[in-house]
Amino acid sequence: MRTLFKHTSLLLFIPVALALTACNEQKSNTLPVKYAPIATLSANGIGPINGTTPFNLHEITQVFQGYNVAQHTNFADGNQYPVIEVNQGIKRLMTINPDLKHDKVFSVMVQDNLIKNGLGHPIGMKFNEIYPKPKLDNCAPGMEDLEGRVLCYAPKAENVLYIFTGIWNGPNNALPPLDVLKDWQLASIVWKPPVNKTLGKS
Known part of the structure; x- marks a missing residue:
């Protein structure tokens, strides 16, 4: 049985991204019909971005020309690290x-439907x-910066995590019961390069 707790590496990076997005949450991430997506998320990456893409501001800016691409420094547990938004x-x-x-x-944490979810589930x-x-x-309650949210693997994609928000007392x-969780909404999507499952096999 797979659980989120057996995939701790999938959880470790989420508070990093969430800390940067908490102050910029939108009231609605619904994509108007007149706007075409700028990239599509799949299990393999977001548009041309994947696990081999250099973490480089110039490289990312070239991919998203016409958009505001900026590098910032974030802090957690006394350590600093860069992120590109x-x-x-x-x-x-x-x-x-x-x-x-x-x-x-x-x-990569996707926070708006201008990044189309190729798995078929819009924010x-x-x-x-x-x-x-x-x-x-396949779900777990969020911890630390994600407290009060629920994290679940995307259907048929173990390297994609869905983050849900909703109301519960x-x-x-703890996980809300299903009769409560059913109405929670997908708030953001986290992608990580897929694991090469052939490694370690004889």
Whole structure:
């Protein structure tokens, strides 16, 4: 049985991105029909961005020409690290995090529907629309910066994590019951390069 707790590496980078996005959450991330997406998220990456993409401001700016691409320094637990943000005006579209060496892209948090979710679940979609037959062993309550949210693997994509928000009066360190969780909405999407499952096999 797979659980989020068995994939701790998938959880470690999320508070990093969320800390940068908490002050810039939008009331609605619904994509108007007249706007075409600027990139598409899949299990393999976001547009041309994948695990081999250099974590480099110039490289990312070339991909998203016409958008506000900026590098910032964030702090957590006394340590500092860079992130690259892609914005349209003041609206955050996504946050890109580096690996430990600040060499390659380690993860991307998608925060707006201008980044199309190729898995078929736009930001704002309800939990029960994404998981008609949910299995809560694929979900976990958020911790630290993600407290009060619920994290779930995307259907059929173990390297994509969905972050849900909603209203519940229960404890933050527990999963809401399904009759509550069903109405929670997808708030953001976290992508990480897929693991090469052939490694370590004889």
